[in-house]
Amino acid sequence: MLQLSTSKTPQRDLRQFLEGVYQGRHLQAFRAGQTIPMNPLDIWVVCRGVVQLSTLYPNGDEALLGLACSSMPFGLPLSLIYPYQAIAMSDVDLMCLTLIEVQQSPDLTNEIFLHLSRRLRQAEAMLAMAGCRRVEDRLRQLLLLLQMEIGSPCAEGTRLSVRLTHQHLASAIGTTRVTVTRLLGKLKDENWLKLDSSRHIVLLQ
Known part of the structure; x- marks a missing residue:
């Protein structure tokens, strides 16, 4: 099962990269408990705080899909799940990027990919966890x-x-x-x- 590494590889900070590339663009702040609006062409990046990603079953029960932490991207272009909702678990600061911006910037695409790999590892850990009886x-x-x-x-x-x-x-x-x-x-x-x-x-x- 899940193993804790005693020598974690330092995570690259996508926030610093974004602030360097998009100087002057304002971050969008959400308070804990607020729902974050989703657009089919927008990708959010967490600059501070933690966002809960979840879906709803037909009976109304909620299922956790993952947690977007510092530097992690999330949004409708990155998921096939419907409904797909994001709620601030703490006070958060987010930067909104369009899918076109990401596609047109090789550097940005590479940075997004690196932090998507963190989401993939998290998703695999949650799948393994779900198998525990x-x-x-x-x-x-x-x-x-x-x-x-x-x-x-x-x-x-x-x-x-x-x-x-x-x-x-x-x-x-x-x-x-x-x-x-x-x-x-x-x-x-x-x-x-x-x-x-x-x-x-x-x-x-």
């Missing part, structure tokens, strides 16, 4: 994935930079909020994780 194993794998994507080292372990609700976690692993609440309590008792004073998850590893 035990809900507890799926939750552990999800938290390890989040540790890599949005974790920041702290004195006690790794703090997830976004405050996740029990419903966020439940939607991601295909279970109920009540089950996630029970399992988080179990993991706390095992000293596997804790919540800090601002209700952020800290993985104690």
